[in-house]
Ligand code: ADP
């Protein structure tokens with residue numbers, strides 16, 4: 033059975049189950065419970081994307097639920113606008129506030145977002161509780177219910193249909209998003225933001241995007257809650273609830289879309305049972321369930337850190353993705369410089385770290401179709417030179433020109449756009465993505481479809497082109513048989529080749545390889561040398577930092593030797609081999 037069939041089948045089964053539930057002779061109490069589970073699942077889904085996948089923690093989901101709820105409550109009560117319009121006004125207000133909070137805090141690394149969302153959650157709570165117009169802590173009463181074509185949805189089975197339809201649409205949208213160009217960028221935010229930037233991903237843009245999207249899901253939930261409960265007051269939108277949403281996400285499996293439903297269901301059912309049972313057992317009333325949840329959270333994090341859904345997921349069959357991209361038209365390619373043209377000119381570049389002069393007036397040029405080696409003992413400044421060329425570090429002096437254009441001072445994303453692709457001395461890949469997806473990330477700049485197109489599946493033609501290209505580059509480095517392997521399972525040599533394939537996917541004018549042979553066994557080194565020779569045969573221009581002298585001497589056309597940040601000499605491998613200076617400094621003979 034094909035994957036898409038299997039997916040469609042399991043989704044159909046889930047839908048069938050959801051449809052069957054209210055048809056069973058369940059007491060109304062349980063239908064209302066199911067409605068609450070659906071309502072809470074929406075903000076939790078937002079957290080799956082934001083926190084679980086994107087690695088950004090927000091305590092502010094409940095506050096965005098509050099914006100959606102209060103907006104529709106106040107507007108329907110005071111202006112008589114239809115709730116079907118106030119939904120969009122609530123979403124607009126949510127987007128505006130999330131954009132402002134996100135744009136300010138997500139630029140800064142570290143704990144600014146969690147702290148800002150705590151502040152946001154607290155201040156919105158007190159605002160709702162103190163504004164006369166919002167009914168202070170009593171809230172707004174008598175909010176109208178929802179109706180479609182004159183039929184009241186009430187709080188039972190009709191409302192159930194609406195809530196769960198929205199939940200399902202949100203789940204499908206999220207699954208589609210994660211399986212796309214934008215999704216790969218989002219999945220690289222948590223552990224590979226620096227690498228993603230070097231592939232041309234605007235990580236800030238995606239961070240703000242997922243923060244806003246998560247807030248919108250929360251806001252829609254708030255809109256539903258207001259018309260479900262027919263009243264709003266501040267307490268369900270406070271910080272405590274913001275923490276509980278996070279708890280539900282972690283319980284279910286923070287990075288799993290279906291985990292959101294599992295986590296929310298378990299939380300909600302347990303909460304209700306414990307609220308009744310615990311006071312009876314202990315003999316006094318109180319919120320004892322909070323203590324139980326605290327213990328439960330510790331246990332889940334210790335014994336099932338990927339959440340409850342992960343336990344199920346690992347036991348489900350996972351057939352490989354269909355190769356539906358064969359025959360997709362090739363992506364357009366860059367005009368490459370003619371053989372012999374100067375590709376890169378590095379002119380007296382310099383970098384100081386405090387008092388340390390790590391790169392001291394280094395000058396060299398690379399011609400098209402050449403492999404230039406950059407060698408020198410540990411700490412000579414090779415990686416720093418790389419980071420200066422790729423814009424990951426700012427120059428302290430000097431200039432860099434790519435194909436005659438000055439690129440000094442550009443950030444790494446702009447430099448990637450201009451056609452420099454790189455690998456890293458310490459492999460940077462997303463371990464829980466497949467090899468194919470990791471490599472497709474390298475082609476980010478060659479696609480243009482964004483998150484919305486992905487959710488609507490308008491991106492499929494382009495997606496096939498991107499995956500086709502990723503497969504082609506993997507074959508080029510001899511990894512065509514590992515497309516669907518999890519990158520985290522690869523041997524070191526394969527990881528290094530993955531990085532080269534990913535860089536090639538960017539269709540670079542210049543390829544920078546930082547110690548590609550480090551940690552490789554003899555056989556793997558030979559395979560790498562063969563790939564490098566073949567790339568040169570294809571006319572690729574390469575700057576190669578490498579420790580393995582045999583490999584460098586073997587594949588390079590010219591080389592620059594560095595020591596203590598300065599250039600010792602430049603020449604052909606033979607010239608370098610015969611230089612007394614180099615022998616003394618580097619080879620130690
Ligand atoms: P290589 O790659 O040739 O082994 P590097 O370029 O990594 O050497 O480092 C050159 C020198 O610069 C080393 O002394 C290293 O400790 C120093 N260095 C590199 N990066 C930084 C940094 N971010 N901050 C301070 N010092 C650094």
Ligand code: MG
Pocket residue numbers: 414415416457
């Ligand atoms: Mg280095």
